[in-house]
Amino acid sequence: MPKIVNHEERREQIAEAMWRVILEKGMEGATVRNIAGEAGLSTGALRHYFKDQDELLVYAMRLVNERVEKRALKILQEGLPPKEKVIRVLLEIVPVDEERRAEMDVWFTFQAHIRHRKDLEGAPGHALRGAVSKLLGFLTYEEVLREDLDIGLEAERLYSIIDGLALHAFLEPERLEAGKVEMLIRDSVGRICR
Amino acid sequence: MPKIVNHEERREQIAEAMWRVILEKGMEGATVRNIAGEAGLSTGALRHYFKDQDELLVYAMRLVNERVEKRALKILQEGLPPKEKVIRVLLEIVPVDEERRAEMDVWFTFQAHIRHRKDLEGAPGHALRGAVSKLLGFLTYEEVLREDLDIGLEAERLYSIIDGLALHAFLEPERLEAGKVEMLIRDSVGRICR
Structure with a gap:
């Protein structure tokens, strides 16, 4: 049975994936594709949680x-x-x-x-x-x-x-x-x- | 008669152009093309003073x-x-x-x-x-x-x-x-x- 992860938990996991990408590659490397890859999601699935990179950026800062x-x-x-x-x-x-x-x-x-x-x-x-x-x-x-x-x-x-x-x-x-x-x-x- | 500018003065002018581009557009905007434009030079002329963007970056920091x-x-x-x-x-x-x-x-x-x-x-x-x-x-x-x-x-x-x-x-x-x-x-x- 797959682990049930609620919407907010998933958003936090994606933000944490963004942190890791930034730590390794800087802002230049923090593309939606790279972040989705780090989070183990498709870019389509990521967009279900954040409509664009900016929304994710603001969320990750908060x-x-x-x-x-x-x-x-x-x-x-x-x-x-x-x-x-x-x-x-x-x-x-x-x-x-x-x-x-x-x-x-x-x-x-x-x-x-x-x-x-x-x-x-x-x-x-x-x-x-x-x-x-x-x-x-x-x-x-x-x-x-x-x-x-x-x-x-x-x-x-x-x-x-x-x-x-x-x-x-x-x-x-x-x-x-x-x-x-x-x-x-x-x-x-x-x-x-x- | 054109103003005579020596090599070192020109390098400083280019570095100052890089500062202005960074102030306005951030590192993302600091391309050789943008910096050359700000300095009033062709990208070819800029490369006469700095072989690549990294050499210019280090010089501008120094x-x-x-x-x-x-x-x-x-x-x-x-x-x-x-x-x-x-x-x-x-x-x-x-x-x-x-x-x-x-x-x-x-x-x-x-x-x-x-x-x-x-x-x-x-x-x-x-x-x-x-x-x-x-x-x-x-x-x-x-x-x-x-x-x-x-x-x-x-x-x-x-x-x-x-x-x-x-x-x-x-x-x-x-x-x-x-x-x-x-x-x-x-x-x-x-x-x-x-």
């Missing part, structure tokens, strides 16, 4: 954001001190292992592509800035954040550090070790907390 | 680095206090005006492209990390850097902040104002100086 968000929410529900929760959430974003590295690689490739695709509708923006602001709001609410800070400036700094680290892990995967990333994130969060 | 380096060296020779010199050099890298924005746009587009071009030889790496280390060395030499710092950690942090800001100016050109960028760079350099 899926990256959703997965990161889901992991973050899970951490926030754990029984950890507020500062530790914030550090762990930030470590979810910076690619310190293979899965996160692949996500970031796909995400940067998408971003570079959509810069020149003003016609593309519904592409998700960069969710990290809002997330960092919320995390600082959470630290304020928990009375852990230092009171003498310019919060706007600190949010911008933390946002830059996280994305700078993510970019470096993307550009120099061999150089930037997970331990170094964690040390810098711990230190940077530590100095804005009491 | 030219971005060289221009930034030249501006940095000029600042270091000015009669400014060491801390101010370092701040001004870092402000040269983050895109706070149209020229620097275009450079950064081209640079990120190149980087996203070459990730999937393992066959491409001679592409320049990311020069910023070495530059930040040198700037911290300069502050140490001038006895301006605080002595209680983990210099490796601070170099990694400053490197991340600068590239994070550069990435955000690339992704969100409307949001990130030059004033905010400068404030964050001044503050981040200020806190590692005496």
